[in-house]
Structure formats: structure tokens, C-alpha cells
Amino acid sequence: MRNKVYIVGMGPGREEMMTKEALNVLNQADVIVGYPLYLKLLGERYQGKELLSTPMRHEEERCRICFEEAEKGKRVALVCSGDAGIYGMASLMYEIGKEYPEIELLVIAGITAASSGAAVLGAPLNHDFCVISLSDLLTPWDKIEKRLRAAAEGDFVIVIYNPSSHKRKDYLKRACEILLHTIEGERVCGYVENIGREGTKMGISTLKELKNKEVNMFTTVFIGNSESEIIRGKLVTRRGYHVEKQK
């Protein structure tokens, strides 16, 4: 049997939001590799295992550690927050994996912030949607702008990942300004901070208000589509089922 590396989505952080499959993989692993914060989120329960990490921006090195440990015959799990395949490490593992063809790669899906944040806000993603990251570390800003415009023109619900960071404090404002060319200022929006962790906070606002909202890097932002509405204080987008209006 070939040696394997499991690339595991941890979901938002709380163990209960991991799948049974992901928990089984971590339980059976000899080595768990991850960004230090994620290893910390896993808590005390994996202290008996070998925990290896590299700092931010050292993702390539982190991948190589996985392959090298797997070559030694160890059972390796690489953990990522959310879903490992959505802005996670899965694609980099495949790229670097070209050099390690004898090691098999398996992605274990996890709950991404679009899903977990939507559950907190109500049901904003019940129809077609886009997910866009505002991080321009690895993507040119004009490409991000183009996608925001296309998403608005397609009347998609829009989920924004990485809406802010220390160096990009005004990015959400810039994104809202672009969206406001197409979308009315009263469009309903929502945001969730620290999904599935201590101190989860949600808020509902209009797009106009969102433009001036300061959010942190642990926030996921949702822009409704033309059919989204606020029901019982939650952000809801109809799937299209038409319920007769109540008298």
C-alpha cells in the first residue's frame, strides 16, 4: 500500500464541527502538521502525537514536511481551517506532490466559512452564490475587482473571505464601493466574526452601512442577492419556493 498524506479540513475550529471522518483521520495519525494556530485550536487532545508546524508564509516548507514524514512510513495529517480545498493547502500539496509521486494524497472535506457563517446568519446561501477572497497577497487586485463586478452583475449572493487584515484595512470598503455601482445601497448583508469559536458575533446591515463597517480578519461577509430579505432577524435568500403571503 502506498504511503498517504491526508489533507484535513478542520471546519471553523470547534471539534463538534469536524466530520467523523476528519476526527478518525486525526486519531489515527502519527504526525499532525499545520499552522500553529490551527494546532492550538485542536486543543490538548492530540498532545500524544507528533505536532509539526511552520509559520505563516512558510506553506511550501509545511507541505514538504508532510511528504518527508510520509516517506518515513508515518501516517500524516495536514490540517487546515475550514475546508482544506477552499483557500486551503490542498492545491499546493498537489503542486509539490509532483516531486513525490509515490505518496498518495487524500483530501478530507470540512465545513468552510461560507457554510458555517450562513448557518449563523440564517439561510443566506439558499440560492446561487459566489465566494471571493479580498486577499491580494497572491491575486492581483484588478482580478478581484473584476470578480466583484461579475458577481454583482450575475445577481449572486456573494460571500467575502479575508475582508480585512492589518495591511488592508480599507479593502472591504473598496469592495463595497465596486458593488454599489450595480447593487442598491439598501441591499441586505450580514457578517459573522469568529465562526464556531469563542466570541462568535453576527450582524445584519445594508450594503451602504457595510461600506463603513470595520471588520477584522476573522470575519466572513455575506452580500444578499436581489431576493434576500431579513426574516426574524436573520438573513434569508429564497430558494424559489413560493409561500403564499400570510393575511
Add this chain to the structure above:
Amino acid sequence: MRNKVYIVGMGPGREEMMTKEALNVLNQADVIVGYPLYLKLLGERYQGKELLSTPMRHEEERCRICFEEAEKGKRVALVCSGDAGIYGMASLMYEIGKEYPEIELLVIAGITAASSGAAVLGAPLNHDFCVISLSDLLTPWDKIEKRLRAAAEGDFVIVIYNPSSHKRKDYLKRACEILLHTIEGERVCGYVENIGREGTKMGISTLKELKNKEVNMFTTVFIGNSESEIIRGKLVTRRGYHVEKQK
């Protein structure tokens, strides 16, 4: 404490792909409500509980059953495949819930087919993406076309839900024709059938080939973006991390 209905995402079907939270909610429920197929997917393990279902197209009635059972003081879980908030029952529950303000609603996120299908195919969603359903039961086809065009113009990876049904055998072909106005025929694509169930099948093709591919209603289709590629037989979209080319 208010009576509650939990709206639970089951993920693709296998119990191991449910979150621990979802499994706990089902274990503690008195009544589990769902579409008959989903109750069947839950298997034998919940036989001790009251299992209630309504046929397809009777979604509104299914929601009302949940509220009525909760009014009796029972612990109710409504199950949906994938994520209950993504083309699931969550938004309809909020709409009908206007009539039952005393019942609290809680959405428990699940793994949607975009995540679980991506894990099977490799790492196609590692950058910005759109999710579009081709079902025109509840959405006019011209709106679907508009979204396909916008998604192609934004260079999003595109995930297609409900690509086909008995009555809509040529919808994927029609969708591909629209995409081919903007996207080259050689663009890499993938599809997964019966994700997380028995008989999971995946395939890789070009967009041109996909146009003539017959898929069934249990298939999820992925159209790569301009940076997607095939690595080790898998569909991979770079996050943007640039790995130096190998000699």
C-alpha cells in the same frame, strides 16, 4: 426555554461525513423529518425514533410538520442532504417560520457537494468560485444563463448543481454552450457522481467534451478557471502560491 427545530445538513450521505454536532442533534431528536431518500440514507440507526416524511414537491408540508411537532414539545430535526442552507430547506423554514414565532430555528451546517466533490476531484476550488444550479423548476432559465455568463466573465471556477434530470436531459449541454462563448474548449473540467455514497465515480474532461457528456441528477460538475490544471490525474486550481518549476 423555547422549543426548537434543528435544520441539519447530512453531508453527501455517509455517516462519517456528518459533523459530530449533526450526529449529536440526530441522536437527541425525538422526531426526524426529511425527504424519504434522506431518511433511508440515515440507515437503520434511527429506527427507534419517529421518522416523518413527505414526498418531493411537498416541502412546505414537510416544514409545517416540523413546527407542529416542535409545538408539542418534541425535539425535532429536519434533515437535508449536503448543507441545509445551500439549496436546502433552511430558507423555506425561515419563511414558514413567520407563522411560528415561538419556535426557534437552528441551522447545523453540513458538507455541501461543492466541498465533497472537490475533495474527490483533487483541489478545484482552491480559489474564488461560483455555485450555480441548473434546475429551472423555481428559477427562470434566463436568470441561470445570465449567471453562467457572469461566472465565465469573472473567471470563477464554476460548480454546477442539478446538471440534469429526466425532464432536463440537455441542460448541461446548454450550459456548456453558453460558457463556450467566453471559455476555450480545452478548459479543464471534472464531474463526480454519487459523492460519498456507494458507486462514487469521478471523471476529468475538457469543456468541449463535457458539452456532450451525459450526466445524471446525482452528479456535480466543476468547470476550472483559467489557472486550473490536471496534476496527477486530479483537477487542481492554484491558490496563487507559486512553486518554482522543477528542472
